[in-house]
Amino acid sequence: MSPELSKSGPIWSLGTMSGTSLDGVDAAMLLTDGNEILAFGQSDYRPYSDEERGVLRAAMGRWDGTEEAAAIVVAAHGALLGGIVGADLIGFHGQTVAHDPGGRGTRQIGDGRLLAHMLDCPVVWDFRTADVESGGQGAPLAPFFHHACARWMEADEPLAFLNLGGVGNLSWVDPGVEIPSDPGACLAFDTGPANAPINDLMHARLGREMDEGGALAARGRADGRILDRLSAHDWFDRLPPKSLDRDDFAWLLEGVADLGDADAAATLTEAAALCVARGLAQCPSVPARMLVSGGGRSNPVMMAALSERCDCEVVPIETVGLDGDMLEAQAFAYLAVRSARGWPLSAPGTTGVATPTCGGRLSRPEEAVEALSSGGEG
Template identity: 45%
Template sequence: MGERRLDDADVVMAIGVISGTSMDGIDVAVVRTDGDLVVEPGAGLTLPYPDDVRAALVGLVAEAERALTEPLADLEQAVTDAHIAAIETFMAHAGIDRRAVSLIGLHGQTVYHRPDLRFTRQLGFGAEVARRLGIDTVNRFRHADVEAGGEGAPFAPLYHRALASGLAQPLMVLNLGGVANVTYLDGDTAIAFDSGPASALLDDFVMRRRGVAYDRDGALAASGRVDEGLVAAFMENPFFARTPPKSLDRNDFHRRAAGVEALSDADGAATLAAFTVESVAASLRHVPAPPARWLVTGGGRHNAHLMGRLRARLGVAVEPVEAVGWHGDFLEAEAFAYLAVRARRGLPLSLPTTTGVPHPMPGGELHRAG
């Protein structure tokens, strides 16, 4: 991309690592980049959390306000250990010599995100990662943004913009993770915001009802009947009319969607899937022009029922990001590798149109290996 060559001195190898709000694993990926126009994604790998660590995180997220005041030192150490192990496993799996890696972008595990309180918390000790791996590490990507009054999310839009520079636009990138977020791209314009619920509501519902982690291929939802009245009631939430930028915590809609508890397993799953689709469609109120194409990343792109409903509702091409050669399972990990390089160069990580921050905002904290 751009006119620079990949052997330029400012192009480096960076590794990004993140565990999303669904907490289904730790994603690690490598990118060769200058943090600007040059982007060459490489290998990626997902490693599970140890069972006890995931259970502790699930317990914390159920009482997320604890993250405001509790030190959580033991849990943060366990998360850090798991991330270091994941990076080491990834480098061995991909045949990467750690001496060739210039930088690690450690997003860590989000456990509470409340920009209205100017508070966000991601677990993971950046200084310890740098020391133990011997590689400079950037963490705390979101904090400067939130402290300046931004939403602190979503944080991948500048990476989406770099990847999409050669694609027909306007284009919408939809990330169906624990929550859903969108990036609208048209030339230099990048508009981004959280659009509503996604996998977190569905996953937690089927875990309560069926004891399984998620609705594989959307089969349960596909077998049920949507309660249109409930979906309409859910969509009356003022969040959807709010002008972006705007962001959500993983659990923001759980209490508000409690009406599904009176439904059968299948009907509840169908109704929550329909709610996600309607909230995605509502995002079109907040972009300058309807895109002719949606590219979908995040675990939700594997849900055949959800993807089918999105195509029917949006009436245009809705495709997994693999359709344009992107790595859907590792896009966010790649993004934080890219953002780590931007952070080290002092370049903005977020914009007024992506998080509502007052001006293009650098961020991240750099920890030297030595």
């Protein structure tokens, strides 16, 4: 291991995220020792083109035959990260295309060895496999970073961090517990569908990628029968931690098939808020605040629904000085340092793994020859 990675002090790590909403690639720099957050650095974003997005969408749910999509993921990340200088390490999440922790496992496409060669920088990747192989859900992985954020904020009471991407992820953290892998520090789980059904609806009906600003949902009325069916789903009886695949609630789109566009959007938006509220009820205590990141925080209809349904203050994460667009990328910058130093990325309270578990694969630039000769997708 190079001195930059093995030393105990802080290093600049560059994290990435390409989420299931398929909008593009986020990248963000973080100065951290894998425990504390010392500084936030440069960030950037590269949207996927319509053509790229189409290929990625076709790869969703596939366990093989995704070579073209994997190449797009690596090329897009390489183009974006090549413009950000000063990183000692890169945390490359890749693109999740399938997630079945109780069965076939989890699959993120994109080969970190190729990226290490392209950028001449060590890359940590394949973050989730070790957790799943150890009996965990493999997701969510951001809670330890959320715990670090709460301590960076000098919070003195439990907080909830809610990411509203394709799927909703909730982290309940107690900053009074110093070590994130210790019992009582973190509880985390997927709440249910968030933006994915709305985005799929907009794409299928209107050829648009999202309900910008919740404008369509604001003109509609949510269908109570569909919401009642959702609320009765056995997902909400399962104790956390727990995780979902992007399409586990695909029946919601079928449920709104006979509704007009506005009513369908309103129903799916309200459904996301309902899932979060049901999840919040499973937390150890009501948090002081719920800090919202991801695309959903820019949807005032969804935020209003959350405020109506949840028994705590619901605010965009920018309220506390954090960047809601880059939080997940920053999380993988943080996790990359922890992985490189052999520290846990998950714990029983975050993924259901039996014991705190490290994960990720560290690849160096010189390993590119092996990657090219292996013929694998990554």
